[in-house]
Amino acid sequence: MTRPVGGSPVVGLDLGGTKIAAALFAADGTVSSRHTRPTPAGEGPSAVLDALAGAAAEVDPEGHATAIGVAAAGVVDPRSGTVTSATDSIRGWAGTALGAGLADRTGLPVACDNDVRATAGPELAALPDRRGSLLFAAVGTGVGGALAVDGRMLHGASGIAGHLGHLPSAEAAGLPCTCGATGHLEVIASGPGITAHYERLTGTPVDRLETVAARAAGGDAAAVRAVTTGAEAAGRVLGGLANALGPDRVVVGGGVPRIGPLYGDALARAFAAELMPPLRGLAPEPPRFGHDAAVTGAAALTTTLPLHHPGALR
Incomplete structure (x- = not known):
């Protein structure tokens, strides 16, 4: 409030x-x-x-x-x-x-x-320690984020801090990003990125992410691969950032995580695999606020x- x-x-x-x-x-x-x-x-x-x-x-x-x-x-x-x-x-x-x-x-x-x-501000304010740290990701049409360390939201030069979608991702190698660079997380982990990856795997156009998610739920191997590749890419990037920032809480919101446990479980596994020993036990959580x-x-x-x-x- x-x-x-x-x-x-x-x-x-x-x-x-x-x-x-x-x-x-x-x-x-x-x-x-x-x-x-x-x-x-x-x-x-x-x-x-x-x-x-x-x-x-x-x-x-x-x-x-x-x-x-x-x-x-x-x-x-x-x-x-x-x-x-x-x-x-x-x-x-x-x-x-x-x-x-x-x-x-x-x-x-x-x-x-x-x-x-x-949007991340109320999540930071809800941490029990006023000097708490937060890693917040919003995965939807793009991949956005927010970083707060020791109770202070980071803004950075020109307000650029937190734009997680433009971190390098091995899974996105060679793929062009909307920012003009290549190989950024957003082009493999966002909703359109997962959809485009399914199309590359199958040569079949699809209208939206939900179609890919439904096919994955039905056992379509290419759809499963597209969803889990995007989720794993996001999890690895977030795990690396957690090691760098030492957050008390990691929040993953946006529309993509809502497609189901296939995505969430793959992201959580990839995230956990990156963590240094002091952070083991830290896990991505959904937003507290609606x-x-x-x-x-x-x-x-x-x-x-x-x-x-x-x-x-x-």
Whole structure:
């Protein structure tokens, strides 16, 4: 549960490529109103910022909020409030002045961060030790992540920290990545990566990951191989990162782990095989928080990150 700035209401916004979710958090941290709307992803950054402002106004029509937190798709630098890199899921999103642009539209200070880091925030806050460490992975259409060490979320230069999908993976050797490099984890472990691997193995097009998962459940050897290869690749990368970071908890969320135990078991085995002796017994776990995690984490950003104020662009 968030603790808004000064005990005042705040708005949390979760911006994805297809929809915007908004919630108004009261002074005690409870949600007092909600709203969702489509993301105008093909209309450019100004339209997206207008939609974010509209969603904030929808949940707070009387203007009680004192700040806005935004969890946004793309690589977000919370210090500058800028989207430093992005895919084409939102047209022209890279380079957008997210913090200042939204502050100008709403008249409120804005804190912003990458959506996966914001989603991981409640997981970090739930650790019993305020100086706990967390490794968080989100495996879906892409592979994102968040890293927190000794109670502090890592952001890194340009907000790049935590983008686990662009770590090298032996299973992805030679495969082109959306970032322009080759051999990155995302192209073998994401939903589209697993689907593409099945197509390479069989020469048969498939429409989506769930089709591959269903065929694997029915004993299709190529489908089993595609799913387990992606899972093992993710497990090995996460195990290596665990050795480097020493997390108290490892969380694996996103849509891909929900396809069933074939994926989860293969990931867990590969993860365990990488661990150094002091970490043996550490195992990946599902997220503790549900669909509210992103907006809750977004609202909490207003207490932990720099606030971008109206007028900064003028």
